[in-house]
Amino acid sequence: MAPIQNPRIIFNSIPEGYPIPGETLVVDTSESIDPDTAPLGGGALLKIICISVDPYLRGRMREPHIPSYFPAFPLHKPIHNFAVARVLRSENPDVKVGQHLYGWLDFTHYQIVDAEGLKKLRVLPEGTGVPWSAYVGAAGMPGQTAYYGWKVLEPKKGETIYISTAAGPVGSAVVQLAKAAGLKVIASAGQEGKLQFLRELGADVVFNYKTANLEEILKEHAPIDIYWDHVGGKTLDAVLPRMNLHGRILIVGHVSSYNSKPDPVYNLDQFLALRIRMYGFLVTDHEEQYGKEFYDVVPGKIARGELKYTETVVHSLEEAPQLILDVQQGNNAGKAVVVLEDN
Ligand SMILES: NC(=O)c1ccc[n+]([C@@H]2O[C@H](COP(=O)([O-])OP(=O)(O)OC[C@H]3O[C@@H](n4cnc5c(N)ncnc54)[C@H](OP(=O)(O)O)[C@@H]3O)[C@@H](O)[C@H]2O)c1
Known part of the structure; x- marks a missing residue:
């Protein structure tokens, strides 16, 4: 086969506010690859099937000296995220042609991964009936966030939980865990379509945080035993006095400040008054403890239709920078994913 173009999304400049498609992130078409003959150096050639677009990507578009839980993306290099890829060629005995692998891969079509890199990728099961795109959503990192966070909190039947950004891939999985466990669920989102999905999932109180009076709703349904916070800022401040x-x-997460300065939280006195416990949560911290259980349980639930999810899909890399912006601005509904090859 003659060499073919292998487009990539490059981190081109550090944004001040929202990432700007074509400026912060650019599509680079200068590279090509011959999938039949490209040297593998003991690794494998992968074809990207789908790649996830997550809110946390914005935090990686920062100055490299600013510390955070994941490193900054290097400027002028391809960005990467959780993806599913198929093995096209392999010189590695642990990775077979035709297998599907999950893990951090570049926003591109073809990627050669060395032996060390291959060790970090998970081999996915074949023939489960779960679409590959779900393995970056409900059966991937966002689903794990819900599943592991639930273990950390140890919720009890009869408790009241409030979930912000509840219609996204993390929130909607938490809503379903909470309903199944017999909790009263208060759920908010920013669009009517998202609210409808939350009603279908059985959430008891559903509201649009952009138009409803948050303080009044929380007052009416207080006390809140668990607040699952995706937003931070003013929402967190309003919740604190309504906690049990x-x-x-x-x-x-704290999506309200991913693209701007955080709003202050004033009600910190409530931590003492109500003896509230607050946990900072990062999904990857819990992978070793709960990862196997997650893959044993969750894909099966999806295949049987017991765990529901929605997606916003684009079908080309060229659309990825806009989708990354859409997630920051709430213009996605459900898991945002770039699907480059359908199942
Ligand atoms: N700690 C971890 O390990 C971990 C892992 C995964 C995800 N997260 C975090 O969990 C949260 C949900 O993730 P996801 O993947 O399920 O997200 P998602 O639904 O795809 O997240 C984007 C959503 O955030 C909402 N949003 C945007 N700006 C907002 C604002 N100013 N105020 C309130 N909501 C705003 C929008 O929904 P609305 O239309 O409803 O506003 C938007 O659709 C995010 O904060 C993410 O960073 C954390």
Whole structure:
């Protein structure tokens, strides 16, 4: 086969606010590859099937000296994220042609991964009936976030939980875990379509945080035993006085400040008054403890239709920078994913 173009999404400049398609992130078409003959150096040639677009990617578009839980993306290099890829060629005995692998891969079509890199990828089961795109969503990192966070919190039947950004891949999985466990679920999102999905999942109280009066709703349904926080800022501040004695807060994200300065949280006195416990949560910390159980349980639930999810899909790399912006601005509904090859 003659060499073919192998486009990539490059981190081109550090944004001040929202990432700008074509400026922060650019599509680079200068590289080509011959999939039949490209040297593998003991590794494998992978074809990317789908790649996830997650809110945390914005945090990686920063100055490299600023510390955080994942390193900054290097400027002028391809960005990467959780992806599913098929093995096209392999010189590695542990990786077979035709297998599907999951892990951090570049926003590109073809990628050669060396032996060390291959060790970090998970071989996915074949023929489960679960679409590959779900392995970056409900059966991937966002689903793990819900599953592992749930273990950390140890919720009890009859408790009340409030979940912000509840219609996304993490939140919607938490809503379903909470309903199945007999909790009262308060869920918020920013679009009517997302609210409808939350009603279908059985959430007890559903509201649009952009138009409803958050303080009034929380007051009406207080006390809240668990706040699953994806947002931070003003929402967290409004929740604190409505928590129950010994309530728990899981800090999973703070999307309200990913593209701007955080709003102050004033109600910190409530931590003492209500003896609230707050946990900072990172999904990868819990992989070793719960990873096997997650893959034993969750893909099966998806295949049987017991765990529901929605997706916003684009079908080309060229659309990825806009989708990355859409996730930051709430214009996605459910798991945002770039699907480069359908099942
Ligand atoms: N700690 C971890 O290990 C971990 C792992 C995965 C995800 N997370 C975090 O969990 C959260 C949910 O992730 P996801 O993948 O399920 O996300 P997602 O739904 O794809 O997240 C994007 C959503 O955030 C909402 N949003 C954007 N700006 C907002 C604002 N200013 N205020 C309130 N909501 C805003 C929008 O939904 P609305 O239309 O509803 O506003 C948007 O659709 C994110 O904060 C993410 O960073 C953390």
